[in-house]
Amino acid sequence: MQNGDHVRNDNGHSFSHPGLILPTQSVQNQIHELAKTLPPPRKQNTACDACRSRKVKCNRLPGEDKHCLSKNYPCTHFVQQATSEKKRSAAARRPRNISTSSRLASGTPISSRLSSSSPISEHNTPPWFKAAFGPWNSGRIQSYGGLSMQSTTPTLLHHLFAAPESDSTFMFKSRSSSGYAAWGDMASKLEDEAFRAEFALDLVEVYFQIVHTRLPLLNPLQFRARLNLQATQQRPVIAKQDEPLHPALIATVLAWGAKFSEHPLLVADRDRNGGQSLLAKALINRTRELAESLKVHRIPNTNHVVISLLIEPLQCQDPRLDNGNIDLIGAGFHGFWLTSGIRNLLGLQINHKSVMVLIKDPEARGTMIFAWWMACLSDAFSSFYYRRKPMLDDDDYDIDFYTADQNAQETTDPTAPSPREQLEGYYQAAHALARISRTIARQLWRPSTDQDGIPLDSVLSYISDLSKWRDAHLSKVGVPPNLEANWDFVSAVSACASDAQYHVTWVALFFAMDEFGIRDDAFTPSSINQVETAKRKVMEEALQASLRIAALKLDPAVMHVSCINAGNFLARLGRPEVFQCIKALEQYSYAYEETKEHAKEISREYDAALQKGPNNFHEMASAISPSSRAFPAEIMSVDALTNGNGKHHGNTVSPFL
Template identity: 90%
Template sequence: MQNGDHVRNDNGHSFSHPGLILPTQSVQNQIHELAKTLPPPRKQNTACDACRSRKVKCNRLPGEDKRQHCLSKNYPCTHFVQQATSEKKRSAAARRPRNISTSSSTSPVSAGSSPIAEHNTPPWFKAAFGPWNSGRLQSYGGLNMQSTTPTLLHHLFAAPESESTFMFKSRSPGYATWGDMASKLEDEAFRAEFALDLVEVYFQIVHTRLPLLNPLQFRARLNLQATQQRPVIAKQDEPLHPALIATVLAWGAKFSEHPLLVADRERNGGQSLLAKALINRTRELAESLKVHRIPNPNHVVISLLIEPLQCQDPRHDNGFHGFWLTSGIRNLLGLQINHKSVMADIKDPEARGTMIFAWWMACLSDAFSSFYYRRKPMLDDDDYDIDFYTADQNTQEATDPTAPSPREQLEFLGYYRAAHALARISRTIARQLWRPSTDQDGIPLDSVLSYISDLSKWRDAHLSKVGVPPNLEANWDFVSAVSACASDAQYHVTWVALFFAMDEVGIRDDAFTPSNINQVETAKRKVMEEALQASLRIAALAGVLTSNGYLKLDPAVMHVSCINAGNLLARLGRPEVFQCIKALEQYSYAYEETKEHAREIGREYEVALQKGPNNFQEMASAINPSSRAFHAEAMSVDALTNGNGKHHGNTVSLIF
């Protein structure tokens, strides 16, 4: 079987769901092209200070020092003067974040000199976008960066008894843990076919939400039948990073309905032990190959893909702790992707587009997760100067039929601009909640009023454009449905999370005047009303996605919304909570921990039925009789006008 034979047709994978229309390979390629068409930032002025002050063009040759052009005309060059006078300062203290220390430096840094090399470039940056496997070899249980794909598969699909060492040996006895068909993994041809199935499932399901990879390049470079190292002629001929292959396979195993995985789930109570083993082995392999330590574009992508792959419950030892997300951000900062001047200098459009998308994915994830999980955001608003730029609406349609149209690019940019605006609000709230003074004294009243105002402005400006529209198109496809529902829920869960934060720490009012006390109660009631309407909205969206079987295919996007909305509705004794419970039960197909969340929410609801709304602290005074109505009719998706609290008189059924 040649490598080219591995590109199956659009239905060449094991995943099957009646009525579910998944993206074809051509659509998968278009999704990636659209993701990387975030326009690059404008390049900064690189003229020397003397030319800039005289407002003349600095005709500096490529690679020429800034001062040479001025000296040739007998002008004193301020760049040279500044460089000489600031050398001591630059060597004593490194600038943040452009000189992050790393063990991967490809050239030594002499003692007493600045770690920033010529033209403000770190010593390892020039090689960062070169071949990832050009450095020294690193080994992990027999694997290194030069290992062929068949060798990698032999290690990844080793029997459970060799979980940590992956040593070559007879492995049949241990395979029984993974079901009756697992012993077939001893056969190299079967391993290759199984791996190909997992890759196709990844691109059908995960890639539509996290388009960090180029499907065509990945399939071409997978090289399942390679038996020895081959020479690298061009970028498309480079072998894939072993940890990247492992990550894609682990994702595919989460959602695949291959007979081997079906038998595994039947044997182990609905959960795949093989899928769990692949996640653990992927993490171990990535750690061994220093993915979390060496700034490299491949390492950025791997880190960002591993984070949502894991258990998403922070209470579990293997749950969300933000390690891989933080590693991805550190790698991005190490590559200086947060500088628009650096981004503009990346010549390869594929690499530049992927890094721009990776940056915004990491930036948004950092902000939202910091708010949800009550940790300090890693990024500040002033940590980056790259921004979204509007695509030219008059651009002619591309000749390539698979390329995204200008209209699609504008929609894509609009979505990410809205998400970034919401992320900045979440980042601000997260920083306030992180402060010890907030935990001790409460959230300042002025801050609460600011959050209410910011969220209301965001809703008016963006929700109608990126949320679920009032009049839905019939037979929406999978990608359109889950994307609109996710962005809609992303906004609404912010109100719910703000409610729980206020309930936990309260509101701080230093004035203690009657008017301020009234303001505090008014703010509480406002947040309570918005949180209740938001929870009902999320429950309705979750009900629609559950009825279509979409949540079993969700790569850790909707679960936070379902959990938070379910918790609030359960404490209020609202019957709509069952939509969230059913959603989380379906979610447990890929994320086992959500089943326990569903049980906890169910128990909370039973207590509320017996004792009334309970388990509220600082926000107890805001709970009004309408919130407690147990007999309230369950809401449909459009029972709210995009979550603004105004009820419609009619309902629209959603059929995707």
């Protein structure tokens, strides 16, 4: 594993390339784990039993007795009062929205409620604000499968690392050594509590070495301090800054660590199961089930926002819900947890600048602002990549970009931009590209486009918008022509992500035009010429973009979709550069099972193109020129590749990725 296994730096990273606008890790890594209580209960149905049974509108008259007597029924008010609580506690759980969890475990709903009945408290703070930023472990929490919000970390580990045959119930009554056989020869060691604690610490360290550098939503020092592995009956009462971590957050971090860890237990598990870790898969499933049981997807809360945004990329990122692999059927990208995270953010009203100022803790405020922009950008890009309608619009938020403290220490180089200017520039570039992706997604993934094609005016507008973004931002946020000697891992990953997000947009636009075609309502010679010119332009940009993506050492967490799209495009053209994409996908197949299937599919597509020439093109076939296909002797090196704006790039980022 080369992706940061030996890189560990919780402090800020150096960044010496002039004008390169990237976030610093020290600023992004702050989080203040605030807790939760539930929002006020919703208004219950107050119709009387008689009206409810007859299914008619209950026009209540003053006084319960008069209302019932006017209908010649005995008053049911007191009966309702006596039985309503019993009915609520005995009611079956409502069906959940779609989730990628392979097994939906049943449980008991959380029953805690806020005691405040006034819409505004004595400190002029609305109840939802206290619900979101109050202590989460102060209310009555019912248990789920032996786990609750008050469960100790050793108890949580006991459940998460239970033998695989216990998955169906999430209730672990026996822990026989034979039950661990499916996870390899060393898995039986998970019966020992001390080994479980040691194993968990290893997974946590892997998370912060590999995942945290790409998704900096947690504070490493605070997380380690609050990870209580002492076997006590109840969670200890400790200082606010050291409050126990949310159980679902711990499970999520462990599941991420299991994806990339080279622990001997996981190596043996992969060796036994064809390169895939069944323990890692089980942790993902159990993490989702635990998060669902603790209402992470329902209750607006700062912890729940972070958990949701970390669970989403943990899962399968295949754009196809049914990809032919029986083990992956239905496991494609649903966007359930991303949508849940956005709903939680909207429930907290984080999209309002006036609400953000109410969060006095600068770390908590910074975390929520960063989480908002992470969710906002992910919603825009995923809607384009996975052909879905975006959840957010441009006018859904008015908060500022996530920036460094204006009182933070400035750089010693007077010519270099300040940390605040760097972050503002980075988010301006990312947000501008996200708005383009959002606009394209709203036009392309609608039934009328599928039926009639993409309007010519829209295609010309997309070409213009992407070209303007390239000229304004790519040289600042993309991979620079010459990597500096002290260019660190975090900077490399950030630059590759920005670079790939721009280039893959051209490739995805090409595939959409190839599938839907261009709608030309004028049918004049000039408009027909415009259509062909637009096709050739998008074809040229998509080819250069695919070569650019293939030249970079690809990273699964930030260039997953880019690698797949570029590989498919190059394979259809019969370009030998496709092997760089295939190699990258195979390299990470142990962590992302779907990448192995994509690598095989891309390889088959390439073999077909070698035999038949560039094939599998439809509406864009007229734009494919003979020069689009290269031979092995003509493979372009990274030195010869452009980044789309005419500037050549020198070295790769292979030392970092």
